[in-house]
Amino acid sequence: MLEVTSMPMHEYGWWEAPQLKPRPITLWLPEKATAPLCVLFAHDGQNLFRPETSFAGVDWGLHQAVQTLIDQGLARPTMIVGLGNTPDRMKEYEPGPLANAYLRFLIEDLRPHLQEHFPISLDPADHYLIGSSMGGIISAYALCKWPEQFGGAACLSTHWPHNHGHMVPWLNHNLVYAGRHRWYFDYGDQTADAPYAPFQKQVDDIFRQRGYRQGHDWETLSFPGADHSERSWRQRLHIPLKFLLF
Numbered sequence: 001m002l003e004v005t006s007m008p009m010h011e012y013g014w015w016e017a018p019q020l021k022p023r024p025i026t027l028w029l030p031e032k033a034t035a036p037l038c039v040l041f042a043h044d045g046q047n048l049f050r051p052e053t054s055f056a057g058v059d060w061g062l063h064q065a066v067q068t069l070i071d072q073g074l075a076r077p078t079m080i081v082g083l084g085n086t087p088d089r090m091k092e093y094e095p096g097p098l099a100n101a102y103l104r105f106l107i108e109d110l111r112p113h114l115q116e117h118f119p120i121s122l123d124p125a126d127h128y129l130i131g132s133s134m135g136g137i138i139s140a141y142a143l144c145k146w147p148e149q150f151g152g153a154a155c156l157s158t159h160w161p162h163n164h165g166h167m168v169p170w171l172n173h174n175l176v177y178a179g180r181h182r183w184y185f186d187y188g189d190q191t192a193d194a195p196y197a198p199f200q201k202q203v204d205d206i207f208r209q210r211g212y213r214q215g216h217d218w219e220t221l222s223f224p225g226a227d228h229s230e231r232s233w234r235q236r237l238h239i240p241l242k243f244l245l246f
Contacts, residue, residue, distance in 0.1 A: 009049060009063065017105035019098060025110065026082035027118075028063040030070050033077030035119030036126070038245060040066070041106060043093070043131035043138060045082030047230055058230045065237045066245070075245035079120055081110070093134035094163060095141050095170060103142050107149050125151040125180075128244045132156040132233050133192070136185075137167055143181060144174040152182030154240035156233050159192070160199030168202050178211035183218045184240040188226025197222065219243055 012025040026045050029037070047054040048062040062080060069075035083106065091098040111127070114120060121127070127150050129139040136155030143153045160168055185203065187196040204220050212218035221239065226232040 015105070015110065017101065017109055019101040020092070020105060021086040021088055023086050024084035026084070028080040028082070029118070030067055030077050030079070033070065036121040037119060038076050038078040038126045038128065039081060039114070039120050040078050040128050040130055040245070041081050041083060043083055043085065043135035045084040048082050054230055056230050058234065060230060060234050060237055062237065065241055069238060069241055069245065074242050078245055079118060081114065090134060093138040095167065099138060099141060102138070103146065107146060124149045128152045128154070130154040130156075130240065130244070133159045133228065134162065137162060140167070140171065143183070144171065144176065147176045147181065150181070152184075152244050154184040154244055156240065157187055157193050157196065157228055158185055158200070160203070161195055165199060168199055171203060172206050175206055175210050178213070178217055181217065182244055183207065183212065184243045185220040186223060186236065186240070188223045188228065188232060190225060190227035192228035193226065
């Protein structure tokens with residue numbers, strides 16, 4: 001196995017693609033890791049690593065959480081790819097033409113470039129998605145629409161009520177059967193998370209019907225008292241990371 005030389009947080013420039021506005025890409029590689037690395041594609045990249053760029057002044061501390069789990073032997077060595085959002089965030093993260101363009105950019109442009117320049121796994125089963133709110137929507141959409149391209153998704157405080165809850169029946173028609181992927185969902189009960197529980201129950205029923213087993217290849221957790229914020233997601237981030245990357 002090749003040893004990976006640690007790289008500090010690296011701003012990988014602003015990337016453009018057809019139909020899409022430019023977005024910043026941030027990369028992080030773990031310390032003292034061996035290749036090939038898993039890959040975690042993380043949406044809303046501005047909120048993940050630094051409080052000064054985060055929407056609410058609190059970041060996820062994503063790289064710190066991943067490094068801690070790796071050090072504890074609770075996650076495989078993993079590279080993080082922080083995908084910055086744009087003013088078109090809502091349209092890029094909901095099913096539709098811009099979401100398709102965004103995901104094609106990830107799969108067809110960005111990932112091949114990263115595979116050429118970094119010691120990451122060539123097996124899409126080692127590539128994962130993570131996001132919160134609408135970032136949860138686009139993570140679920142990506143794994144359903146291109147199931148052969150990813151191994152799993154973590155969807156925190158998934159914004160199921162968006163567009164009158166259209167994503168739930170879409171998921172019912174497009175979720176692949178169990179056997180190839182890992183899925184994680186969670187939700188709180190405060191602020192924007194307050195109406196999520198009934199939607200998530202419908203989603204959980206769909207997963208059971210497709211043969212997924214809770215605690216095995218699918219998990220849904222509720223966090224009473226948790227609100228819809230980077231602070232809440234930071235506090236429980238280690239749970240979905242361990243579920244996907246262990």
